Amino acid sequence: MTYEREEIVEQQADIAGLLIHHVDAPLVEDQYVRGVLPAPSATDAVRVVLGDKGEYAPDRLTAYEIPLRTGDALRTPHDIAALLRTVHTGTHIYPRDRVGTVMGMTLFTVDPATVTPAPFTNDDWSLTLLRCLASPSTEEPPEARLCGFLFLAPDRLRLYLDAEEAPPGVTAADVRPGGALTALLAALPSLLDEQRLTTTGADDPHCARVVDLTDW
Known part of the structure; x- marks a missing residue:
């Protein structure tokens, strides 16, 4: 594993560690973290699954793919949480090429340049x-x-x-x-x-x- 790849994996692990808290406490409104997935290696991204507490049905869960790189740095776990809080509230229109499916769940690919992260509470x-x-x-x-x-x-x-x-x-x-x-x-x-x-x-x-x- 290259040093660069190890850096990505380490960041994904830190994100999973932070978001574990939101398995039992809502991340936003009534939505809980139902999964944290390392995206395919070529994407340098993390995928977070949100849904109702105790939900398992894929068609009732939503996955968001967020790129980890921002310039020469990596997004922190708190950056990921802030972006998720924004994209999962209100109305957001995604181009067709940013909407797909994975494991039976709707998958949205987030463009952080178009999203204002929610403030840190x-x-x-x-x-x-x-x-x-x-x-x-x-x-x-x-x-x-x-x-x-x-x-x-x-x-x-x-x-x-x-x-x-x-x-x-x-x-x-x-x-x-x-x-x-x-x-x-x-x-x-x-x-x-x-x-x-x-x-x-x-x-x-x-x-x-x-x-x-x-x-x-």
Whole structure:
């Protein structure tokens, strides 16, 4: 397998990993992910199947083929989700050569140049943050272990964390989903001991203290 092909396969695997969540949670309105298919190798694309929850009948499922390449880069899993949310809502007219069938399902070939991706939601950001904390990519034990979470407001997420460098007991960190997630994840363990941002005796019996990182 060439390096270029390996890059495509790795990206397809990442897309499948993200969209697994939408087997049980709708991706858009009442539509769920019913399949993620690697398109034939010559296309450098991914195919995603949408339908009602628990649907299996091919004639009631819709497949969308989305090219993975965009210039010299590859579309991210979030790019694919955003495009799917747009193409599966409203009315979209496809040229005849972009409509076909595969395995009994209607197949639409998406031209991203004609589609405005749906915006990334706070829940999308929150899911990304929670997945990174719950399943870190490194084999080393995480410096801050995720013990729980609570949505407090559309732009406020409470993380319940246990960290060796923090005082004893569970620390709750209030964060705003979105923005520089990579920077937040890297800095989070050291921020849990910021006394000027810490409140004790908060009205939350699930933690020993609350660290307000919403302005970080």
